[in-house]
Amino acid sequence: MNLGDAAFSDKHDTVVTHHLKIKMQISNFRVKYQGLIHRVGLAIALGLQIIVGFNITLPQTTVNAITFAILSYILLDISNNTRNLPQKKAYEAQIDMYTDIIKYLDEKVVKQAILIQYSGIMSMLLLQKLMSKGANVKLYVHEPETTRNEGTEKQFDDNISQFLKTTLKQYEPISTLEIHYYNVPASIRGVLIDDEVLGIGWYTYTHKINDDNKSLKNKFEVTGYNIAGILFYKGSNDYEIFKRMFKEQVKDYDEYNKSKK
8 A cells, every 4th residue: 555545545534434423413413302303393383373373463471471381391291201211121031131222222322331241242233233323332241261161262252353343343433342351250241321221130050961961060051141131211219229239240340450450
């Protein structure tokens, strides 16, 4: 590559990055305010039609009253929608919970997400969705070299590395992904998004039995995606309780990572 090619490549990358950022800002504004703008527009249009249609001249006090009524309606509508939000939902398998979280994110602005996983392999679709929404993501995974057999460790390294190099590469201009490790036995499996929704589940450990029905010492299977989970929304009675448990686990993992430096 000559200097001219390099300059063109840098300029192209800058344009692409700028385009992605503008596209994300427009999308976030539309998602955040489209409902409110729609309601305000309808209310104003209706009021103007009545005034113009009947050629009404209104005193200032009446105009103020109409304005107050319109704003009250909007606030009441927003309040009703807020009260109608789901509180929590239980799932027989966490893979279904993660599918619902991905659907939930379709019309949401996302700033930050924290995930606790064992390997991260079963959360790749969710990671992709979060990155495409411009989120800053922290992913906590179990250290590959601890309590894993060689095949599992290689599968983890190959899958995550390939995924990060290809699928997530395109979102780097608008998103970030930090990977942190822990080496205590995995227990919580969860995702916290913008302090608004928390998907929480657990890992189970089962003994490995050989063909002779003999237990293999220090060998076990770790399962999470097909284990039960609960999706909590902010405002539910249990949300804060489980969020504290989740954040305490993250705090411990952060302290572990600091101790290694």
